[in-house]
Amino acid sequence: MDYKQKLEELLLTTAQQNASDLHLAVGRRPSIRIDGSLIPLQKEPILTPESAEELVFALLTKEQKEKFLREKEIDFAYAFEDKARFRVNVFYTKGHMAAALRLIPSQIKSIEELSLPPILHDFTKLSQGFFLVVGPAGHGKSTTLAALLDEINHSRMEHIITIEDPIEYVFSQDKSIVSQREVEKDTIDFNRALRSVLRQDPDVIMIGEMRDADSIATALTAAETGHLVFSTLHTNSASQTIDRIIDSFPAVQQGQIASQLAATLVGIISERLIPKVDGGRIPACEIMISNPAVRNLIREKKAYQIDLVIETSSQEGMITLNHSLANLVKQKEISLEKAEIYSLNPSELRILVDRS
Helix, strand or coil: CCHHHHHHHHHHHHHHCCCCEEEECCCCCCEEEECCEEEECCCCCCCCHHHHHHHHHHHCCHHHHHHHHHHCEEEEEEEECCCEEEEEEEEEECCEEEEEEEEECCCCCCCCCCCCCCCHHHHHCCCCEEEEEECCCCCCHHHHHHHHHHHHHHHCCCEEEEEECCCCCCCCCCCCEEEEEEECCCECCHHHHHHHHHHHCCCEEEECCCCCHHHHHHHHHHHHCCCEEEEEECCCCHHHHHHHHHHCCCHHHHHHHHHHHHHHEEEEEEEEEEECCCCCEEEEEEEEECCHHHHHHHHCCCHHHHHHHHHCCHHHCCECHHHHHHHHHHCCCCCHHHHHHHCCCHHHHHHHHHCC
């Protein structure tokens, strides 16, 4: 069998079916994820250890193969002709090779096309500050970041630098210069790229993911020194995000970090992609905007009280996740059952829905 050709058939099927992911695992048929659900490709044979290995190796360059065999896992981007681009993680499970491939759409969608709250436009107009997109894996963080950056790209003359591992969405430069740096390809490692970024005359910086205290400290410093910084974190809410950032540092530094965060943070969006009643997915979002009350709570390390500020500040554009979910249920976009799965407080959600 020509495994390169078979791989391309699977990638093409993933793109044509508008799936978000392709999974290759021994003992299972190749499977795609559509609207959050995994669907086996029934026409494909169950993968053996040999066929899974051949498909994995068809993805890898010689250098990537050597690294994978040495380190047992590898992240990279894979471009399939001009048809599709994938973010790939290849790994071992029970001694066998497996792969998860996330489809990255070639077109970067706008805030409106993604059904995101219009208030997000305000954050693309800022000259400095720190803005975070948070939520579980696979719920649209990278896609939202790309929409925000591309709006800046089309509307302002700026130097946008991204540090990614690997590069996901590829930007077509318009009014802005967009310098996309991929770890290992364009820079030796993530932290070195972060240390260098302020010497590259950026206006806007996008850090693909804040991994540790070093990356958080660099992001805060960049925002303090007159840059607009965007990044992501795997957290469930705005208040949890603030705690996570402060708790990443030793106790003796936490006061200083809280002060820096209070001074630089402009907002947080926490999002979930919810399956729609009529197919597809739609985002439900918690939005926190840093007003004086929020900044004060961050400085005093009372993040647990931020939920109440969000609850009572809808006139400023803030919204809780439950209110966002309830609105989608009322608009008949999603079912109450699906909303409850993604809610952090289902009993409160039911009260909000019943009020209508």
